[in-house]
Amino acid sequence: MKRIAIDMDEVVADLIPKHLTLFNRDYEETLTIEDLKNTKLKFLRPHLHDEICGYLEDPTFFRDLEVIEGSQEVIQELHEHYEIFIATAAMDYPTSFTAKYEWLKEHFPFLNDQNFVFCGNKSIIHADYLIDDHPNKFEGFVGQGILFTAAHNLQETNYVRVNNWQEIRAFFLE
Amino acid sequence: MKRIAIDMDEVVADLIPKHLTLFNRDYEETLTIEDLKNTKLKFLRPHLHDEICGYLEDPTFFRDLEVIEGSQEVIQELHEHYEIFIATAAMDYPTSFTAKYEWLKEHFPFLNDQNFVFCGNKSIIHADYLIDDHPNKFEGFVGQGILFTAAHNLQETNYVRVNNWQEIRAFFLE
Known part of the structure; x- marks a missing residue:
């Protein structure tokens, strides 16, 4: 059975809307996902870099x-035909461990938590495929990287791209 | 550069003495590491299985x-010649994430936390070697398993065995 490793943030967990909402509220801005095309919030407002990253350091975020x-x-459907692992770069925000674990248990109860991986460098992942929104996570990865479309990666052309979960379904099951 | 993945508990972190001390104190026993040869505390006192595992669920343990x-x-010496990852089955005790992370940062400050992996099933680890005290962690592991001697694994004969860190040094550097 082939193995698919799946990233969390911006692949299964929708991080940007909450991040933007909190930022807009606190800094009286009206930024939208459109403003984040080919960039990230921290690059768009570099003078607020630490504050922007700070939201993600809140243990409950x-x-x-x-x-x-x-x-x-x-x-759930892939799970019947492939071995599924969740591989998240949790070491970027060590305060997030418990929230990420509980979130996965709540929303993906059919996955075994022995298949959750909280890591940093994803070259440590031994899988046939890695679905991720960050192309740099494919560096050194032994399998095939599959880029999940996110606002920040629209210009990337080096990887197979999927725009949504229906396209992932088509790629693996059709 | 070849890559070595290293387990935490009973390989770099000395779990048993603390566990035994707490158990002996609370249940007025005088068990020693000798009593754990080829077994584990939870098998030696099966009627207290939940209490024994309970110590490890304490977030500070x-x-x-x-x-x-x-x-x-x-x-530190291996780190100059090999790529070092720490791979711990933290999913067995999800309450342990923060304590394990802080412990690693304190005692192995020369390691990059991007090389910490909190996982369950270690077949997900892509490395040339895995040093672990649990032989079942080598199932499906793509590299060579190296068994670190612990009281519970003395009868295991299927893997290269190292009895201490000097023997690991000799294996990798001499």
């Missing part, structure tokens, strides 16, 4: 993110 | 464990 549309249904 | 003798010096 990752606990109530929305689930990316279609990810639950498609992963 | 893993924070103040002693460092296994020689591990810091040898890992």
